[in-house]
Amino acid sequence: MTKKPSILHPSLRPNKLGLTLRQYEGSMSTLCAGCGHDSVTAAIVRAFWDLEIPPHMIAKLSGIGCSSKTPTYFVSGAHGFNSAHGRMPAIATGANAAHRALTYIGISGDGDSLSIGLGQMCHAIRRNLNMLYVIENNGVYGLTKGQFSASADVGTKSKRGEANRQAPIDPVMLALGLGASFVARSFSGDKAQLVPLLRAGLTHRGFALIDVISPCVTFNDHEGSTKSYRHTRERNVEVARADFIPPAAEITADYAQGSTISVQMHDGSVVRFTKVAEDYDPTNRQSAQAHLQAQMARGEVPTGLLFLDKGAADMHELNDTTDVPLAQLPYEKLCPGRAALDKLQDAFR
C-alpha cells in the first residue's frame, strides 16, 4: 500500500486529544488527480479533527465505487468496512445496533446509493439511523468508465456526447420526502461550506444526509455536463449557511439576528443558520421542500443545511435499546439460565 510521507509540518497543531490533523488522515488516495472526492476526504479529516473524536471511536463504512474507496483515505486509526455495492446502509445499521456509542460515517456515491442501494438508503432514513451519510455525487459510474448514474440530469451529456433522457433521482428531495431528520447539500469545491456541514452532521443524533456534488474529472467534467466543476460553481446557490459551534465554545450574541436561526444539538453544540434566502426556513419541511423545488425549476443547485429536525427519535430510541452498547453487555446479563428454562418449559406441557 502506498504510504504518505510521515513528515510533521511544524504548523500542525494538536487538538485536545493531542492529535494533529495528520493523525486523522488515511492512506494515499488512488483516485484520479483532481477528483472531487479527495476534497471531500480532506474536509472529513478536518471535521473529525475539529470535533476531537478519538479515532478508534469512529466506524467508517462504504459500499463499492470510487466514492466507496475513500474511507481508506481518512482516519487510519478507525475500523473501516468497505462492504458490497449498495449494501453499506444495512451493514451500518447492524453495526450501530450492536454498538451505539461509536460515531458512524458512511461514504457512498450516486450509483451506490441511488441505484443498487436505493432501497437500503431509504430504509436507513426511515429508521433514522444515527450516522452521517455522505453521497459523493458526480452523476456517472467512474470505475466502469462513464455510464450515466441515476442522478444524471435530463439533458446532461456524457463524454461521448450522448444526452441523458431519464429523470434524475434527487437524494435531497427524496430524503425530505422520506422524513429525513438532517438534509444538506454541498459542493466538493467549497470547503468553507462543507466542513461545518460535516461537523453538524456528525453531531446530529439521527440520519444526517449530505449530498456533495463532487465532479468526476475523468468522465463528467466536460462541456454539457450538469455535474462539472464549472456548472456547479455557476449554479450553486447557498440557501442556508450553517455554522457549527461546539458545546464548549461561547455563543456570541449576533446569532440572534433576524436572518439567523440557531438550533442546539443533543450534545450541547449549536448549529447556526445564516439564511441567505430570507424566506427559507430549514426547520419547516413543507416550506423547505417548496422552496427547493422552485429553485431547482430555475436551474439552480441549492446548497447548505437544507433541513434539520433534531427532535426525531433515532433507531435506538425507537427500539428502547439499553444505553450500554449491546456488544459490551456481559453474557450473564443475556442468558436467563437453567432455572428459567425449566420454568418456561411448563408452558409446553
Place this chain on the structure above:
Amino acid sequence: MHQEQLVRINDFAFKLANVNGTGSASANGLLMQAIFRMGIPVSGKNLFPSNIQGLPTWYEVRVSNAGHTARALDYDLIVAMNAETYARDIKEVRTGGWVLYDSSWPLPPALLRPDVTFLGVPLARLCNEAFAEPRERILMKNIAYAGALVALLDIDMTVIDKLLEEKFAKKKGLMESNHKALRLGYDFATGHLDCPLPIRLQRMDATSQSILIDGNTATALGCLYAGATVAAWYPITPATSVMDAFKNYTEKFRKDSKTGKRNVCILQAEDELAAIGMVIGAAWNGARAFTSTAGPGISLMSELLGLAYYAEIPAVVVDVQRTGPSTGMPTRTQQADILACAYASHGDTKHILLFPANPNECFHLAVKAFDLAERFQTPVLMLSDLDIGMNDWVTPRLTWDDGYRPDRGRVLGAAELAKLEKYYRYSPADENNVAARTLPGIDPKGAFFTRGSGHNELGGYTEIPDEYQAVVDRLARKHRSAAKFVPESILVSAEGATFGIITIGGCDAAVREAVELLSKAGLHGDYLRIRAFPFDAAVESFCARFDKVFVVEQNRDGQLRTLLIAETEISKEKLASIRVYGGFPLSARSVVEAVTAQMKAPAAKEAIS
C-alpha cells in the same frame, strides 16, 4: 361393520381434513396435546396450504407406543370435514378403517367404500341448533368433532377439560362454548356409535419428561441462550415464527422492568439482502447476531454471505427450508437448500452447515452455531425445515448447563494489542487457520480495513496472485479445520449390518423407524446421521465399511449425495440415492420400500439413483 378387528392400543394414525381458516387448528392441537398429556408418544403434522382461508388443509396425528414420530402413510381413521376433498380423503383410509363425516348432509353414494366404516355425526346441525352466531357455529363444529373423537378414541375427558380451562382461563364465554360443543360431539358419539373404536388410547407414562414444542420456538430459545443481541430478518414462511418467538422471549427476559430498556435490538429489514447485512455489521462490531429465513432468502443473502466468508466475519443464519425452486410451495417441507447453503455466493466459497433433526437439536445446535461462527469467524447456516420448524414435536425437555460460556473465538483486547508491535488482521493464523480479530471502539492499534475486495494475509488490498491465493487457500484449510469442532455424526448400529444408510435433519425419525422395520424383515443396516458440514471423519469411515450406502434426503437432485461425492473420498458408485421431495414429511414406508427394492434387485439401482 368390522367388529372382528383386533384392538390396537396407542398405535394408530388418523387424519383430519379441514378447510383452511375455519378454526380447525385449535381443535386439532387440542387433540394432540390431550394425547401427549395422557403420557402417550404422539406426533402431529400440519399439512397446510399457502392461504389464509378456503383451501384444503390436513392435520395428521400418529400415536405410537414405540415412540415413532415420522409421518404415517396408513390412516386408520379420517375425519372428513372438507367436502371438496372427500374423494381423495376417503380413498386414503386403510381397508377396515373408519371415516368420520358431517352427516348433516348425505355423503354422495359414489364415495362410499364397502371396506370402510362410515361414522356420521351431524356436526353442522348440532352446532346450528346450539349456537346462534354464524362464526361460532363454524368454529364449534371443530370442537364438536373433537368431542366425538374423545368418545371414539377413548381420550381422557378430564385431560381435555383441564386443557380448555387453561386455554380459556381469561375468556369464560369461550370456555363455556367449547365445553358445550365438546359435549355435543361426545354425547352424539356415545349415543349413536360404537365407542370406543378398536383403535383407542390408554394412559402411558412415556412423556412426563418431554415437552411439546415446535422447532422454530426451540431455535429462538437457543439464540436467546446463546446471548444473541442483534437479530435482523424479513418475514417469510416458514421461518417467521423463529423471530416471533425470539421477540416474545426477549420481551420477557431482555427488557428491564423498571426502565423498559431492552438488551436486544430486533430489526425487521426491508429484505433479506439487508437482513444479512445487518447481521454482518453487528457481528463485525462484536455482537452475537443472527437472521432466520427460508430458501428465497438464502438466494438473496448469498451475495453478502460471500463477503462474510471472505472478510471472515461471523454470522448465524437459520434456514427453515421449504419447497423450492423459486416461490415453490411455501408451506411444504423439503431439504433442497443444501448445496445453495454449502456454497452460497459467487467465487470459491464454502460454509459451515448444521443439520438439526428435531426441536431439541434446534435448541442446542443454535447455540453451537454461534460458537462455531465466532471461533471460525465465518457464516454458519443451520438448516432446519418446515416440518421440524412449524410442527409440534414431543421432545425431551431442554436442558441447560449454567456453566456454559460463549466461545467468542480469537478477539484481541487493548492489553493484548499493547504487546504487539503491529496488528495484522489475517496473520498470524493459529493451528485451525484462524487469525485474531479486533473490534471497533477498543483501541486505534487494532484498527484495520475490512474489505470484500482482494486482500493479502496482512489485510491490505492486493491484486497479486500469490498474495490472493495465500488467503483463499487458508480459508479452504480453515473450513476443513472446522470438521473437528462441528457436532459429530450419530451412529445407530445393527447386528450383522450389510449396508449403510446416511441421512440428515428432518429425515431422522423416518429413517430410524425404517432401519428397525428393515431389520425385522432381515435387511440389517447401520445408520449414520450427519449433523454438520464439513463432514466429520466418521462419515468416510462409515462408508468404507460397506459396499452400498443409501443416502436418504428430501430433494430431487440428491444434494447431500452430491456434497458427499464432492467433499469426501467416498466412491460415487457405492452411494445409492433415496429421494422423497413432494413436500410432505418423510415416512418410514418410503424408505423401507426403496431400500428393499434396491437390495433385492440390484439391477434396478440405476433406475432409482
